[in-house]
Amino acid sequence: MATNPVPVQEGKTFLGHPRGLFVLFFAEMWERFSYYGMRAILIFYLIQHWLFSEEKSYVIYGAYTALVYITPVIGGYLADRYIGQRRAVQFGAILLVIGHGLMAFEGPSPSQFPGLTPADMQNSIYANIFWLALAFIIMGVGFLKSSISVMVGQLYPEGDIRRDPAFTIFYMGINLGAALGSLLVGYLGHTWGWSWGFGAAGVGMLLGLIVFVWGRPALLGKGEAPDPARLRERFAGIPLEWRVYLSGLVGVVVVWFLVQYQSMVGWLLGLFGLAVVLFILFNAVFKMERVERHRIIAALFLIALQPLFWSLFEQAGSSLNVFTDRHVDRTILGWEVPPGMFQSLNSIYIILLAPLFAWLWLNLAKRNLEPSTPAKFGLGLVQLGAGFLVLVAGVAASGNGMTPVIFIFLIYLLHTMGELCLSPVGLSAMTKLAPARMAGLMMGTWFLASAAGNFIGGLIASATASGAEEGSTSQVVEVYSQIGWVAIGVGVGVIVIAPLVRKLMHEELIGRTDHALAGGETGLAEPAAAGTDTGTERKP
Numbered sequence: 001m002a003t004n005p006v007p008v009q010e011g012k013t014f015l016g017h018p019r020g021l022f023v024l025f026f027a028e029m030w031e032r033f034s035y036y037g038m039r040a041i042l043i044f045y046l047i048q049h050w051l052f053s054e055e056k057s058y059v060i061y062g063a064y065t066a067l068v069y070i071t072p073v074i075g076g077y078l079a080d081r082y083i084g085q086r087r088a089v090q091f092g093a094i095l096l097v098i099g100h101g102l103m104a105f106e107g108p109s110p111s112q113f114p115g116l117t118p119a120d121m122q123n124s125i126y127a128n129i130f131w132l133a134l135a136f137i138i139m140g141v142g143f144l145k146s147s148i149s150v151m152v153g154q155l156y157p158e159g160d161i162r163r164d165p166a167f168t169i170f171y172m173g174i175n176l177g178a179a180l181g182s183l184l185v186g187y188l189g190h191t192w193g194w195s196w197g198f199g200a201a202g203v204g205m206l207l208g209l210i211v212f213v214w215g216r217p218a219l220l221g222k223g224e225a226p227d228p229a230r231l232r233e234r235f236a237g238i239p240l241e242w243r244v245y246l247s248g249l250v251g252v253v254v255v256w257f258l259v260q261y262q263s264m265v266g267w268l269l270g271l272f273g274l275a276v277v278l279f280i281l282f283n284a285v286f287k288m289e290r291v292e293r294h295r296i297i298a299a300l301f302l303i304a305l306q307p308l309f310w311s312l313f314e315q316a317g318s319s320l321n322v323f324t325d326r327h328v329d330r331t332i333l334g335w336e337v338p339p340g341m342f343q344s345l346n347s348i349y350i351i352l353l354a355p356l357f358a359w360l361w362l363n364l365a366k367r368n369l370e371p372s373t374p375a376k377f378g379l380g381l382v383q384l385g386a387g388f389l390v391l392v393a394g395v396a397a398s399g400n401g402m403t404p405v406i407f408i409f410l411i412y413l414l415h416t417m418g419e420l421c422l423s424p425v426g427l428s429a430m431t432k433l434a435p436a437r438m439a440g441l442m443m444g445t446w447f448l449a450s451a452a453g454n455f456i457g458g459l460i461a462s463a464t465a466s467g468a469e470e471g472s473t474s475q476v477v478e479v480y481s482q483i484g485w486v487a488i489g490v491g492v493g494v495i496v497i498a499p500l501v502r503k504l505m506h507e508e509l510i511g512r513t514d515h516a517l518a519g520g521e522t523g524l525a526e527p528a529a530a531g532t533d534t535g536t537e538r539k540p
Helices: 019-049 054-103 118-122 125-154 163-191 194-214 228-232 240-260 262-287 290-304 306-317 319-327 339-366 373-397 406-433 436-463 474-505 514-518 525-536
Strands: none
Touching: 019 054, 019 125, 019 163, 019 194, 019 306, 019 319, 019 339, 054 125, 054 194, 054 228, 054 240, 054 262, 054 306, 054 436, 118 125, 125 163, 125 240, 163 194, 163 339, 228 240, 240 262, 262 290, 262 436, 290 306, 290 373, 290 406, 290 436, 290 474, 306 319, 306 339, 306 373, 306 406, 306 436, 306 474, 319 339, 319 474, 339 406, 373 406, 373 474, 406 436, 406 474, 436 474
């Protein structure tokens, strides 16, 4: 006879939630503050300080953001298997503090020493410190990002109705941190100097680490290692726990190499992605029942749209950031706004629009008018493409003058609306479509496709560079026009075939036959809860 689970001891609460939720809220808020603050000025730092060509800077940026998506898969595995989420978050935060601290060591500046050449800058000891800083940040995100979201879910017993609101609160902290970081670091980096901007990001990350360590008692033992005794097992005199930490430092060295040789990142993504897709298809064809096979095919179709969407969406931090700097009249109320500060618009729009989209889908569903998951993907791509075309129209309307800033607000608005149609819907779909035994693999494949999109985004951005340094917008406009129409064309095509993809999803069986299909317990309750966070905020 089934019984309701006995509520776990959660200690004191705040606003009806365990206090540990707000420890995780502020820790993640400060981590996102540091990450997105640094991201707001990174492309300018590469071009203006390190004197990389614009094309090279975009490729470096793309490789960096791609690696940020890959490492959480590794960090999450090590946390689940060995050290637990709490230790993974703390270790990741330490790596991030080191990385952001190293970013503040910029060395001699070309503005101070006009005789410095690109070779002088890029071959200096400070350049190696810069690459090392990126490597520490990438590995730090890898250990922290996947685990801290899991800990939110662990604070609540299965079936607790407060779980979804908890992830909503957590997600607000994520985007609040991203918005504040872009505004403050973007301002300091452009007006006071790079070290001020990166230093502020580092202080933010240090605050996040302090909050997490200080608030550990409020976590009530959640996120601990699955087998604490095993962590003390020694090999060559080194406990297992410290061997995991050493593996993280080895990962820093590997990433330090990869981020300097960006083509290696592309090859690794391509080969590994192909191997994963072939493995999934092999299992679908030879080891699955008809409905499971159909769902896997539908999931792979949705995943295949990921690289296109994110390669275009991620122009925000690279080519669109530079375009805003060079070709947009950024004067608002008499103040010329630093370009990096516009990176905050995406997070601000998400905070404002996510509740509206949740309300919209719910009300459409009540009237049997809600678009299907693939149709929402198509709508997301259409809005993404429309954003670029609106900006192109703004450039054309301005003639040879500066583009009005309103068009930057509009492109971010349309892109954010497209994100809200695709990211939360897609992650929710992965938790529903994947069999329990492949849920982790399918989610990892989803993020691998996102990583590929970020890398491809760097290559697309590099195509906008020709002629931009001479003050011409022709190349940017040509590329933006092409990718805008491609996104709209693909989006319309996806909407047209959405009914076919929806049939492959067998939505009428979800929640009714999952137990039978998976041979028992599906295990999808926890991933679905986690998807509430990562779904409403796809940022790594």
